[in-house]
Amino acid sequence: MNFELSDDQKLVREQARAFLDEHCPPSVVRCILEGEEPYDRELWRGIASLGWLGTTIPVSYGGLGLSHYELCVMAEELGRATAPVPFSSSVYFAAEALLLAGSEEQKQEWLPQLAIGEAIGTLAVAEGPGRPVPSQLKTRVSSGVMSGEKYPVPDGDVADFVVVVAQDAALGKPSMFLVRGEHLNRRTIETVDRTRSHAWIEANDAPVECMGVAGQGWELLENLMNRAAVLFAWEQVGGSDAALEQARQYSLERYAFGRPIGSFQAIKHKLAHAYVNNTLARSNCYYGIWALANDAPELPLAAATARVSASQAYYYSSKENIQTHGGMGFTWEFDCQFHYRRAKLLSLAVGSETWWQERLVTAYEQANAA
């Protein structure tokens, strides 16, 4: 029994935290929230130069060739810092998609660029409101060109290429495609968290390349979502811990009725509940990353478990962090809003809590039928 990160992996976490403490303080997040830049370019360059973007990319493609264990602690720290960079799009979505389904040429073209942050990639699934259904995808590919619109697409406004799941007209089933940014119409759109850029994108007969086996786009997407869900869950747990810490700190420093508000049971028990949620979610994330790193058949169930509990934990801690701060908590000036916005954004980034609850039970049934 060894259900713990290795000392090396913990060292990676410490280094990541130290780097982000220095290069991604709240002022950097605020700058993106209030400004027009889609992400913090300097931070992005810093992250790239440390090699984080190529963590799981094999050395032969210019990456570090490390495991998902190293990646998850970076995800955690980026979540803690609410870092305003397209890390998840490029790493959890684009690089993972290429590693799962890219052709040799696609890998050779894009992985080295992703690894050093010279290219940004992303994934486009949604076509507006509601839960996507494979048979109802409106984006279509026919004779090698794609038409249709997708939104919201994380970092779709800055991505050099987009992995798209679209109806493959020849097969009447979805396939996965790669389309270059320059072939798209796109515009930045407003979301609940402006510190992470999102876009509406449109293809009008845009040339595309197929990824993986044609007609298996949905199965690929499911796998990709399970993998990304684990990494997002780590980001969420990192954020949730930071939100709890923010609330705890404030509750010790703020006095009312002659005593720190953190001495009132209403606040103590609120934060104890957050601690419980975070601990359960983190433990589920451990299992999730074990399943991901080992390509275990338990991945669908493990990913759903980590994802649901992390989404719940972050929602709770981010909203109760504001509540603990009282009036100041909901001002623009205070930083509580960063976690509240990010919690909601991340909880939708790879499908809602409700959806993942449904996936969880399905995975449980399949695991127990087998």
Added chain:
Amino acid sequence: MNFELSDDQKLVREQARAFLDEHCPPSVVRCILEGEEPYDRELWRGIASLGWLGTTIPVSYGGLGLSHYELCVMAEELGRATAPVPFSSSVYFAAEALLLAGSEEQKQEWLPQLAIGEAIGTLAVAEGPGRPVPSQLKTRVSSGVMSGEKYPVPDGDVADFVVVVAQDAALGKPSMFLVRGEHLNRRTIETVDRTRSHAWIEANDAPVECMGVAGQGWELLENLMNRAAVLFAWEQVGGSDAALEQARQYSLERYAFGRPIGSFQAIKHKLAHAYVNNTLARSNCYYGIWALANDAPELPLAAATARVSASQAYYYSSKENIQTHGGMGFTWEFDCQFHYRRAKLLSLAVGSETWWQERLVTAYEQANAA
């Protein structure tokens, strides 16, 4: 706008409370819990002699001919006292069923007896675990005789007659029937609340009489359930208020760390939440009784709203009453168990919270489609 009980109705409540304070103290409830009697016969005679059993039965059938407003305050007080008598079976189920669907002969035979407590009636719906479905009823009536088993049947061991919904073989649809107790095999069965007797009953070619229009048994049942749900909700709210009051009282008298435990926010906020639940449930009960007393088309939605919130409120207050009492709360010797048992029993007496949530949305859709 007059959304309040009348002074006369409040007087009925006060009288009911005074009577039950005297004749139904916890010792009476405990006696039924621990003994072999199915209900407290002396209390039953007392209630009968006050005319409560005939509250809504017309004067011409030996009742008081009052409205459901008078009945609901009695229900509330019986709930508060966790009275161990077959009131709900005889009044909400049997008398209501006769008034809704009984033939003139049936009414003349049974209503006067019900009104003075000389006969006990009840309703049998369930045939074991799960939510009953009209097409799957196994109890069948053919050529005027019934066969099949039903359980649990509240007061089925002491009922002089049972209203049964059974498959009408001639029509292939459920009808409502009346069967006399003497034609049934029956035995008392253990439930979570021994202060209210329940039975397993079996009919083997038992002679029955049809109630209402043949083939409309399920529609009648739905209506009967809506009506009973409102009255049960009043019972639940009465019980829930009593459980909160028990917790509050204890929290003022019990000291820990040199102060009453009721001065700790963990307890204060717990009980404040119970108060909120109870208040919302009671207000919904007001609307429910208005709909019932006026035979309003809003009844299905009003009944579901009252029922769901009352079930939630009583579960919460009864379990947190025990929690507030600490170790003593879960001993046999303390009376906290009465509300905890009764809360669960009542929440299943006319279908679960989940079921009523489903009915609520259906009623909402129908109300808004109309």
Added chain:
Amino acid sequence: MDFSDSPEEARFRAEARAWLEKHVPSERELAGMDEVERCKYWQKRKYDAGWACIRWPKEYGGRDSSAMQQVIWNQEESRLSPPTGVLSIGQGMAAPTLMQWANEEVKRKHLPPLASGEHIWCQLFSEPASGSDLAALRMRAEREGDDWILNGQKIWTSGAHYSDYGIVVVRSDPTVPKHQGLTYFFVDMKSAGIETRPIKQISGDSNFNEVYFNDVRVPDRQRLGAVGQGWQVSMTTLMHERLAIGGGGGLNTRHLFRLAEQTEIDGRPAIEDRAVRARLAHWYCREMGLKYTGYRAMTALSRGEIPGPENSISKLVGAVQSQDMASFAMDLLEFCGAVMQRDLAAGEGQLGYAFLGSPGIRIAGGSDEIMLNILAERVLGMPQDPRVDKGIPFHEIATGSKN
């Protein structure tokens, strides 16, 4: 028990409705005015016709109406949604305080312009270091002859920048226990030394201000209550605040039902999904519980009874529920739930707006935790927390770095 008016109530309602339908200004009539101008315009019209602040005595600009008539009037007026918002603090909180604590001269001078909409008032109570613990406020008042000199900062003041007067509670003696050293004034908001700055909220709105007082001179005749009696006077104001604020804004279940009908899950309307139905039913029950609790309060009012703590319930339940419903509604839209871009988002981004606004509702007018304390202490009669600041001179009470 019935939902209909008594004959007198029905008569009054018909009269009110007839007048309102004839006189509520059209959008065209109000064109070009800002919100303050609109409110003043409509208020003046009501005042001139004797329909302003109808429950007030006639000599102060009212109509001598009953509480129930006020309720009916409010129902009828809100049906047509004329502009009224900026007047509610002055009429709903400042005026009742004046009625109880001011002398006749002040009342005759200040109440009629409040009724007519000529004067707008704001409330200056909270400070950065005194939110839930209002009595910990620090703004100083020092006597100088017939005047007082005010110095300090107030916060969460709605409408400070367009108000003519403000009610303010300040510390006149920091050497006595905190509740005993307060004094209550009304101040001319145009006085020299008052500076107002808007506070931006995370929703992007700026509904509140910070107000700085630098040597602001206030005549002693603008004092309400005795020196040192400020806490009691504040209680009058706050009691009326709790009546004035309702469940307040946010989403309701009608929005949610509609969204669930219009959104699909796995190719079927979300309203058919039983997990969705269970959540809707739960929230619906609580919303209806609040609605009918309100009906009971109105009935009590119509019988001359004083409404109880219903408004603490309404705010508590409504605010939490509104936050959870907004979050859930965004989840229903899946990826698109995060979108606030007006032309792409469902309901023009109002879900995201509700989500970002709801944390404020849970705090403004008393946080969830304070509401629970009120219910526990004032309704259930449970004891206060031990007060470590009790009986201690204000300037000796412990404070933290965030105070």
Added chain:
Amino acid sequence: MDFSDSPEEARFRAEARAWLEKHVPSERELAGMDEVERCKYWQKRKYDAGWACIRWPKEYGGRDSSAMQQVIWNQEESRLSPPTGVLSIGQGMAAPTLMQWANEEVKRKHLPPLASGEHIWCQLFSEPASGSDLAALRMRAEREGDDWILNGQKIWTSGAHYSDYGIVVVRSDPTVPKHQGLTYFFVDMKSAGIETRPIKQISGDSNFNEVYFNDVRVPDRQRLGAVGQGWQVSMTTLMHERLAIGGGGGLNTRHLFRLAEQTEIDGRPAIEDRAVRARLAHWYCREMGLKYTGYRAMTALSRGEIPGPENSISKLVGAVQSQDMASFAMDLLEFCGAVMQRDLAAGEGQLGYAFLGSPGIRIAGGSDEIMLNILAERVLGMPQDPRVDKGIPFHEIATGSKN
């Protein structure tokens, strides 16, 4: 990160398993014995073979094993479910206290019979007036020469009636602040003046006793720690209690999934109902979170680290969840959910039994509220509530009518 044993761990596991499979007694072998006899019988066999209390030093009857070996042994032993329950308090709580606080003579005399199962011990801490506030206990100890005379009442004592010894904390000085006036002893439960009465719970079980002390004479050599040091000694015991009690009993999600597969809603398996699925998913996530938190604790243990507050979490989450799951499971059965009649109820009435038992789990071993306090204060480092009883002589602390 992996789930498999290290080579040494695997070797130890194989050895333990082989021995267990050969020696765990069959039902037939145990026939006719009551629970106490069964436990003693099995314990003696382990002791004779050197498999009892394996983490204890050899000289006290143990095997000098590592913490991880103890974990592996527990896993392997529990797979075969031999009888062990009645020994857990003595071995899990009394023994660690003796190890830390008793002199060598006492240890050599009392630990081996604890390891062999010859002696059963119980714990006498709580009193009717001191539950969550343990230090408020009142049972008196008065010195008389070389002995102490104990008078008072203890409660919630499991196994008092079949125990040979008990650990007890009592008040030796009521005139000093409450934590300072306590002294800790172990007593012979066969002493004159001890009377034991079972407490019936609402589930019908009687897992606990009241124990009355009337002039019970205890030699001073049975004192652990100094006079007045009882609180510190108790902390040793309680720290081990929190390690000994887990999520404890009740339902788990596996039961719930099975029930949902076997029960129908509207003619379809309940497991297909999305409202049911959402609830199952929610509880499953929390149960798995506890499971993997336990794995992390075990890993820490295997590295020689001291496990943190995981057990407060486990008990807190597990108890509340078990109650709600029992209630929900009963709802799934609809009308029949209330039935506890063995031949008619699903699972022979165990749902009703779980429902009635769960309130006790939320309280025994520390209520929800105490667990939350522990997490807030000891893990998050938040301040204690103001202590109105701090520094006050015990006999002057306020008490209520229910104390």
